[in-house]
Amino acid sequence: MDSGFTLWLFAVSVGASALGGMLGMASGIFIVPILTMFGHVDIHTAIGASIVSVIACSCGAAAPFLEGRLTNVRLAIVLETATTAGALTGVLLAGIIPVAFLFFLFAVILLLSAQQMLAKRGEPAAASRSDESGRWDALHSSYPDRILGREVPYRVDRLRLGMILMYGAGLISALLGIGSGVLKIPAMDTALRLPIKVSSATSNFMIGVTAAASAGAYFMRGNIVTAVAGPVALGSVVGAIAGARILMIVSNDKLRLLFVVVLIVLAIQMLLAAFGIQVVKTSA
Amino acid sequence: MKMEWLLAGLLRYGTWLASIAIAIGLVLAFTGSLTPGMQVVTLGIGLFILLPSSRVLLMLIVFVRERDYRFGLIAALVLAIIAFGVVVGMHTPSGGPA
Numbered sequence: 001m002d003s004g005f006t007l008w009l010f011a012v013s014v015g016a017s018a019l020g021g022m023l024g025m026a027s028g029i030f031i032v033p034i035l036t037m038f039g040h041v042d043i044h045t046a047i048g049a050s051i052v053s054v055i056a057c058s059c060g061a062a063a064p065f066l067e068g069r070l071t072n073v074r075l076a077i078v079l080e081t082a083t084t085a086g087a088l089t090g091v092l093l094a095g096i097i098p099v100a101f102l103f104f105l106f107a108v109i110l111l112l113s114a115q116q117m118l119a120k121r122g123e124p125a126a127a128s129r130s131d132e133s134g135r136w137d138a139l140h141s142s143y144p145d146r147i148l149g150r151e152v153p154y155r156v157d158r159l160r161l162g163m164i165l166m167y168g169a170g171l172i173s174a175l176l177g178i179g180s181g182v183l184k185i186p187a188m189d190t191a192l193r194l195p196i197k198v199s200s201a202t203s204n205f206m207i208g209v210t211a212a213a214s215a216g217a218y219f220m221r222g223n224i225v226t227a228v229a230g231p232v233a234l235g236s237v238v239g240a241i242a243g244a245r246i247l248m249i250v251s252n253d254k255l256r257l258l259f260v261v262v263l264i265v266l267a268i269q270m271l272l273a274a275f276g277i278q279v280v281k282t283s284a
Numbered sequence: 285m286k287m288e289w290l291l292a293g294l295l296r297y298g299t300w301l302a303s304i305a306i307a308i309g310l311v312l313a314f315t316g317s318l319t320p321g322m323q324v325v326t327l328g329i330g331l332f333i334l335l336p337s338s339r340v341l342l343m344l345i346v347f348v349r350e351r352d353y354r355f356g357l358i359a360a361l362v363l364a365i366i367a368f369g370v371v372v373g374m375h376t377p378s379g380g381p382a
């Protein structure tokens with residue numbers, strides 16, 4: 001084992017996870033492009049390492065959200081039937097889809113994330129309707145809002161549309177080794193119309209299980225290479241803790257801009273790789 | 285809100301356990317014991333992969349004990365899908381070099 005390479009993997013993961021964590025994005029979206037572009041790691045190995053780090057970040061961040069009663073665990077388990085089914089589909093497709101297409105798809109997701117970063121999330125408009133059947137009433141809940149100083153009740157809307165979007169999020173998560181918050185957040189905000197705090201907490205909670213569905217399969221397949229996945233997972237946990245601390249100091253708008261620039265640069269490189277134009281060598 | 289605290293505890297201590305295993309393994313590998321070191325790292329990775337499933341299992345147990353069988357069934361379905369994924373992983377070819 002090359003100890004220099006291990007340290008590089010660790011350091012890169014700390015950085016990626018700190019940056020991602022500061023804006024509520026999983027580190028996976030940076031890790032796969034960096035490992036393939038600069039570390040000359042095979043894309044399937046990079047995806048395998050990334051998916052483990054996605055689990056680590058999700059599990060590591062879950063506790064405070066749960067204790068603050070922001071996570072809707074019942075809604076999470078219902079939506080997880082869709083995300084894990086999507087992940088399973090992704091596992092089946094991962095071996096068949098050409099590598100060039102994976103690079104292309106990754107570039108698209110990076111650009112979508114950049115666009116989402118620029119558009120600020122507003123609190124979804126409260127639904128003025130209650131025509132939905134009472135079958136899923138157990139999902140409606142409330143959360144304690146510290147700023148308002150009171151309990152805020154909310155309803156879960158359009159569950160079917162939410163489930164379809166979550167299936168897609170699970171599929172993309174498994175194919176690319178990312179948390180796919182980029183698809184989960186619109187699903188939560190636009191389809192289910194949840195308060196932002198609830199959707200962020202619930203999405204983070206679900207990401208771990210979604211990633212575990214594909215990670216289990218990739219582990220059995222031998223796509224999770226210990227020498228790569230180990231330092232990446234550990235670095236991501238350290239970075240996530242550091243990111244939460246730095247968040248208190250740095251201005252959010254400057255960070256957002258930096259984030260968008262990084263996403264676009266990585267997207268361009270992934271696009272070039274997809275069409276076989278190699279700026280930096282992409283395979284070992 | 286008993287379940288939220290149980291889940292928070294499981295995920296918090298599980299993350300610590302898996303991270304410490306990976307850290308110890310990497311230190312061992314660096315200080316000369318390469319093979320046993322990497323085995324400990326693999327163990328830590330395995331713990332991380334199992335952690336979300338054990339969280340679903342814990343939810344299943346709590347739902348059943350609260351006689352909330354509908355949500356218990358949903359949790360069981362999620363576990364079944366994950367288990368099926370593992371079986372699929374064992375029997376389908378790898379996309380990259382194994």
